[in-house]
Amino acid sequence: MKKKVLGILVGVITLVTAKAQEGEGIRFENGLSWEQVKSKARAENKYIFIDSYTTWCGYCSYMSKNVFNQKAAGDFFNKNFISLKLQMDSTENDSEAVKASYADAQYIREKYEVTSFPTFLFFNPEGKAMHRIVGATQSTEEFVTLSADALDSNKQYYVVVEKIAKGGASTQQLKEGAKIALVNNDFENTAILFNQYLLAEKNIFTKENLEYASWFVKTGKGFELFLNNTDKIDAIVGKGFSDSLVMPIIAKEEVYAKIKPSESAPDWEILQGEIIKKYPVKKQQIERMIAWAKVNFYKTSQEWNKYALSADEYITKYGEYAAAPRLNNMAINVLTNSNDQSYLDKAINWSKRSMLEDSKNAEYVSTYAKLLYKTKQNKEAIIYQQKALKLAPSEDEQKHAAILDKMKKEEMIL
Incomplete structure (x- = not known):
């Protein structure tokens, strides 16, 4: 009986201790708007901490369950911050409190370019x-250490970036600052710092500097650099380097953002002409891009006759870009x-070409055999399928x- 009572007491103590530990974690404000949080921060002379999360983000959930609820986190944050959670997505199961915060969440997300989750933002009173900190940490200690930078004017991200952007920074400082801004998904400051770096860099046309600049092709003047200096850059870094950076962006923004397989096909000639007019230095690449876009469009829309014609046109004109897997x-x-x-x-002709490129690939040989059989x-199909089996x-x-x-039994194979 004593052992049973003792076991119950231990269980109760363990439960109470666990609840106490949870209660000693970060205290997040409930039901307060962004304006109300700022008012409270001013009144208490505390900084503000915002956890920007989504319901589908596993790392966000990890932080809530394993970091925010720890005593070490509570001791640091409750002393120095007014803390707020903002859900950046919306679901049918959202509480009334979450729904009331939609407008604040959208404002914070847009103003501070919150594109990855979790993102942690820190504000003065x-x-x-x-x-800001982007991404989860494995331990409470690591998160507290990183968050302490928010209280140090020499380490505060936005303060440091702002100082660099105002001028007087060395080329190397601008280079490092742009990289840090990019890692933090702060695209506005990334563009500012990278553009200043380009002005300060006396020789951008070195392999090291161009490989660094390739990080910024989607922001600032990085795109223009690689668009307008293709031959010069490729001679330094390697053939096709510039197009590998620039053309996917043009394709995404000028083609795939404008066509939908659920709708009818666009006038391909008009679309191609509009893009070439915008990027005349990439005329040949754009023509090839449109040819491949047609293949993808008819595949997705399942218009197989048009797909076959478009694929054949692409292979006939741009065969050097059609490797065996394709x-x-x-x-x-x-x-x-x-x-x-x-x-x-x-299709038989395409399959032959894939085998010429890789004659020992069983899958390529089998595809050819199936086409012959269909x-x-x-007889010839069986011969090639036997080869595929051996390979x-x-x-x-x-x-x-x-x-x-x-095949030998003359049965359906598809």
């Missing part, structure tokens, strides 16, 4: 942004989605053997 994938798409002999013949060339790694032998067996 007047509500001026002083510091050729094989296009051949498979026609194999599985078209019964038209003329399109299947095109076009009633059974196949052990884990794929059963799959290729089954296909071969069906």
